[in-house]
Amino acid sequence: MWNCYLLHILCKKALPPMKPKLILLFFVLIPLLGTAQDSLTQRVLKEYSNPLRLNWDKSVKTAIHDATVHRKARTEDAFGKAAYFFPIFDSLFKKANLPTDLSYYALASSGMQFDYFDTLDGARGIWHFNYTQARLFDLKITSYIDERLDPILATHAFIRAIKEYHKIYQNWELALAAFISTAPDLNKAIHYHGDTANYWVVREDLNPNASTIIARTFAVALVHRDLPGYGLKPKTFNAPKSAVRIYISEWYSMELLATKSKVPSQTLAFLNPSYKRHIIPDLKDSFLLYLPAALKDSIDWVKRIRFSPYDAEYYDEDDGQVHGKVTIDTLEHTVKDGETLQSIATIYLVKVEEIQEWNTLDGEEVIANQKLIILKEVKPPAPKPKPAPTYRIHTVRSGDTLSGIAAKYRCSVNDIKKWNNLRSTVIRPGQRLKINK
Missing domain, CATH: 3.10.350.10 (LysM domain)
Known part of the structure; x- marks a missing residue:
């Protein structure tokens, strides 16, 4: 009370009338707001049940305040993207028998940004893979491609990594710490503290970046359980609900792909963030490409883009599953005397317009001995009937x-x-x- 009185006297002497009252009100309200947030967090923490052993200490409290006040806009943007990606991540985590709350690590470390780059340790992508960890868990990094930026491939790599570290350390906090700061650094900290397996004891001797990210992970895990209570409203995030997943082993530019597939370049960039130069390189390896389409449309996409031969798969972004597979092969037809595009289209059960597009024909005129490319779906062999039980x-x-x-x-x-x-x-x-x- 005396502090408030002295503050009032000082402000009254230093400032014009009315201003002291406003400043006094400010100093009274701020602690009250902090107390309200603390009470909310304590309630959420009591209701929280998960293998992640949360410890509401000063670092997590600071991270909550940072996420809900200082970085509020970024947090709302991240939670908007999380609404799109978390169902995919959760599906993959459940299949791997991992706690789904590990998804919050992506939100805390990168803000759900595909092209995220951490200047402190060079980590990139939605899962914050540094170069060493990426190569260790089979993510390609070349001058053309960086699979750390692909949210699906990177999620699979993160699952392999976190399972490996959990086998060693037997708890998720230390597994995350090993992933961020490297296992040797973590082992030194554990040994220094008497071989304890308690993350909250060893974290002071870890890479500061690691302890900060883990504190943020726990913070957003708590905040997500009552977004309105923390004054957050996630931004709407629009993205394709499904995609055709194909493998390509020839050079292609995203600009040309956008023109041929009639897919906006922004959509292609969103679905294929791992191509750093917006080019699919002409290398021996096959590269993964996503196109927005349902299975019933995938044949048209494939024919229009004209690769040969390769597989197109319908990939559902909602559950991370391949729901069907289509194989396209290339045929070469030599035009005979008297044949027309219509008669050729009838032979192969395709459209005249498709033959024109595959062969860059302006009209319907063809001549004898002219070579035409025909793309055909290869039907998979019918499954053999199961033998009667013996x-x-x-x-x-x-x-x-x-x-x-x-x-x-x-x-x-x-x-x-x-x-x-x-x-x-x-x-x-x-x-x-x-x-x-």
Whole structure:
């Protein structure tokens, strides 16, 4: 109370009328706002249940304030992108038996920016891969391509990395610390603190960048549980819901691709951020390319772009799954006397307009011996019917024994044990046993 009174007297002498009251109000309200945010965080923390062992200390408290006040616009932008990408990440994490809250590391480390570059350690991309970690976990980095910038490929690499580090350190905080600051640095800090496995003890001796990012990870994990409470409104993020995924092994520029596929260059850039020069290089390797289209449209995309031969896959960005596969092959047709584009199109069950586009023809006139390119879908062979089972099923009843069942079906007890991988002769009512015919 005396502090407020002295502040009021000082302000009254130094400033015009009314201003002291405003400043006094400012100094009173700011602590109250901080207290309200702390109360909200404490409530959220109590309700939080996850393998990530959150510890609400000064660093996390500072990170929460930073995300919700100083970097509010950036945080709202990041959460807008997270609404698009988190379902994809969560699907991949669940399949790998990883906690889905690891997705918050991407939001905290890069702000969900594909082209993110950390000047402190040279890390790039949505998952903050430095050069060493990227090469260690099989991400290509050349003068033309940087797969750290591809959110899907980088997510798979992050999963491999974090699983590897979790095997070593047995907790997710230390696994993240090893990923950011490298395992040797982390091992030194752990050894210095008596071989403890508590991240909150060793973090003071880690790379400052690592402790900052991990604090942000925990901060955004808490904030996300009550965005309105923290005064945040995620920005709308519009992006294609699905894509055709194809592999290319020949030179192609994104500008030419945009013209031929009739896809806006901004959309191509969004779907293919790993191509640094907006060029697919002509190298021995096959390169992954995404185009926005559903499976029913993928044939048209492939024919229009004219690669040969290669596979096109319908890739759903919502669940990170390939839902279908189409193989396109190139045929060469030699025009015979009397043939027209219409008759040729009828032979191959394609459209005249498609033949014109594949061969850059302005009209419908063709001449004998002219070579025409025809792109055709290669139908996969029909699946072979499953052979009829060579065994019958016996459902064990009360009182059944293996010897009795063996006698019934004219086989030996050892046969039944072998067919059903049984280690003993103990069986239970309701158990289903295979009996070879």
